[in-house]
Amino acid sequence: MWLNLEEIAPYVIDCFVDNMRLEYDRVTHTTHNVAGVDIKTSQFGHTKTVEYLDPSELSQTSYFGPIVDSLVAEGYVRNVSIRGAPYDFRKAPNELGEFYVKLKSLIEETYTLNNNSRVTLVGHSMGNPVTLYFLNHQTQAWKDKYIQRFITLAGVWGGVIKTLRLFASGDSLGLSLVVSPLKVRPEQRSMPSTAWLMPSDLFWNPDEILIQQPKRNYTLHGYYMRQDTENLIRDLTPPGVEVHCLHGNGLPTPGRLVYDVKSWFDYQPSVIPDDGDGTVNIRSLLGCLQWQKKQKQKVYHEIFKDAEHMKILDMPEIIAYIKHLQVSEAHCLYSID
Ligand SMILES: *[C@@H]1O[C@H](CO)[C@@H](O)[C@H](O)[C@H]1NC(C)=O
Ligand SMILES: *[C@@H]1O[C@H](CO)[C@@H](O)[C@H](O)[C@H]1NC(C)=O
Ligand SMILES: *[C@@H]1O[C@H](CO)[C@@H](O)[C@H](O)[C@H]1NC(C)=O
Numbered sequence: 001m002w003l004n005l006e007e008i009a010p011y012v013i014d015c016f017v018d019n020m021r022l023e024y025d026r027v028t029h030t031t032h033n034v035a036g037v038d039i040k041t042s043q044f045g046h047t048k049t050v051e052y053l054d055p056s057e058l059s060q061t062s063y064f065g066p067i068v069d070s071l072v073a074e075g076y077v078r079n080v081s082i083r084g085a086p087y088d089f090r091k092a093p094n095e096l097g098e099f100y101v102k103l104k105s106l107i108e109e110t111y112t113l114n115n116n117s118r119v120t121l122v123g124h125s126m127g128n129p130v131t132l133y134f135l136n137h138q139t140q141a142w143k144d145k146y147i148q149r150f151i152t153l154a155g156v157w158g159g160v161i162k163t164l165r166l167f168a169s170g171d172s173l174g175l176s177l178v179v180s181p182l183k184v185r186p187e188q189r190s191m192p193s194t195a196w197l198m199p200s201d202l203f204w205n206p207d208e209i210l211i212q213q214p215k216r217n218y219t220l221h222g223y224y225m226r227q228d229t230e231n232l233i234r235d236l237t238p239p240g241v242e243v244h245c246l247h248g249n250g251l252p253t254p255g256r257l258v259y260d261v262k263s264w265f266d267y268q269p270s271v272i273p274d275d276g277d278g279t280v281n282i283r284s285l286l287g288c289l290q291w292q293k294k295q296k297q298k299v300y301h302e303i304f305k306d307a308e309h310m311k312i313l314d315m316p317e318i319i320a321y322i323k324h325l326q327v328s329e330a331h332c333l334y335s336i337d
Contacts, residue, residue, distance in 0.1 A: 013183055022090055022190040029228045030095055031192055041086040045106050050084040066314040067122070067322060074327050081114050089126060092196035092229040093133040100134055111146050118148035120326060121241075124313060125280070126197060128155030133232055135239040149242035151322060154309050157236060157287020158203030160280045161254045163194050164211055164218075168257070168265045182266060195225035200234060203283050211269070213259040236287055238295035244325070245288035245299065246318060248277040248307025255281065279309035 019039070022031035033039060043049055047068050053061035068082055076082040085106055087099045107119050123131045131150065135143060165171055170185030188194055199210060201220050211218040255274025263269055275282040292299045304317055312318055 013179060017184055017187045020090065020187045022192070024190065024192075024225060026224060029224070031091065031190070039088065041088065043084075044086065044102055045083050045109075046079045047082055047084040048078075049086045063313060064122075064124070067319055070319045070323055071326060074323060076326075081110070083110055087127075087130065090191040090193055092192040093130060093232050094228055095192060096130065100137070103134060104138070107146050119146055120148045120151060122151045122153065122322065123155065124153045125309065126156055126193060128152045129157065129196075129233050132157075132236075132239055135241060136233070136237045140240055143239075143241050147241045149244060149325070150239055151244045151325070152246065152288060153318065154247045154277050154280060154285065154307070154312050155245060155288060156197055156280050156284055157233075157290075158281075158284035159197050159199040160284055161199060161210060161257070161274065162279055163197045164199070165254065165257055165269065166194050168211065168259075169263075169268055181268060192225050192229055195223075196229035196232065198226060198230075199281075200230075200284075202234060202236075203281075203287070209256055211257045211259070213264040214261050215264075236290050238291040240295055240297060242297045243288060243291060243299045244321070245301045246307070246312070246321065247280070247285040247303060248305070248309070248312060249275055249282050249285070249303050250305060251276060251278040251308055253278055253281055277307060277309045277312070 018034065019037050021034055023034055024031050041049065047064065050063055051065035051068050053063050064084070068076075068078065071082050072078060083106060085099075085103050087096055087103075093100075107121075110119050111117065121131055131152075135147070135150070162171070166185075166188040170181030170183070170188055172179040172181045172184070199220060204210065204220060206219055208219060209217045210220070252273035253276025254271045256272040257269040258272060259265060259267075259269045277285060288299060289301060292301075302321070304312070304315065307315055307318065
């Protein structure tokens with residue numbers, strides 16, 4: 001389903017949107033696929049599903065591919081010592097119960113498969129708060145036994161302004177030539193994860209204008225899906241494992257969305273930029289620093305120049321950083337042996 005370039009061709013995209021769209025139930029506070037649609041993440045545990053967003057040969061949508069390749073070159077084995085944990089990114093952690101059960105077994109299985117070696121978790125973007133929520137719900141004894149560290153790439157710790165555009169006007173997924181924002185907007189509006197990643201009131205002041213239109217200015221305000229999800233990691237409870245928090249800065253990132261009479265709200269706004277990695281605002285990326293004094297495990301933090309939100313997954317400096325941690329460790333294990 002995601003992100004298949006063949007599916008986003010004109011006309012076919014309507015079908016894509018209809019398949020991806022969720023329906024919200026105000027009674028149970030949960031979402032479900034539309035009738036007749038069943039979506040599964042395939043081959044849980046294998047890296048296949050997270051290496052490329054689009055499996056077709058047409059596409060250049062590489063995701064964790066470069067990091068996986070570089071570790072495989074150092075002797076890691078796909079689906080044995082390097083694994084993938086795909087989840088339904090349309091949902092927020094309050095609806096990811098089944099995923100978390102599978103993730104926990106995957107970590108335990110990977111530990112056992114590799115001579116009882118503790119597992120390093122690597123997250124990207126929303127994968128980081130999804131992982132934080134998981135760690136916050138495990139015992140310290142379990143984390144001490146199974147988790148070596150948590151490497152966070154471009155983590156969204158306090159939400160992101162861009163979600164507001166998804167809700168208001170839709171977002172063309174960076175493919176503005178092929179995808180009309182209005183066509184994908186119904187799907188984007190239906191995702192609890194968009195509500196979850198709205199700017200946090202602990203990172204934005206209540207009087208900061210986030211969206212401006214001729215008749216009204218908007219600051220933070222809540223509604224159903226937002227209320228269901230806003231407290232899941234709001235307090236940023238420390239993960240209780242060693243953290244390596246890596247991200248970029250210095251790139252124009254949506255800071256405030258400004259609409260005029262004509263654009264409000266079916267057309268794209270003009271954007272007053274903020275600092276960030278192109279997608280995530282800098283204050284949100286820096287959220288991991290809050291743990292430095294709140295947990296005994298170390299929190300390393302490094303900013304990489306030009307580490308744009310997606311590009312960070314294919315940057316030699318980032319890959320070298322991860323490789324250095326993971327490979328020096330393997331050597332260390334052997335020497336203890
Ligand atoms: C991945 O590894 C698991 C656990 O060893 C195994 O059950 C599964 O069949 C493997 N998947 C693939 C596609 O090789
Ligand atoms: C696990 O340890 C045993 C004994 O020390 C060794 O023979 C084996 O190669 C190790 N396996 C892995 C996957 O490191
Ligand atoms: C919205 O805020 C801007 C900037 O502070 C201000 O110039 C404008 O008058 C405000 N608009 C409304 C409708 O209050």
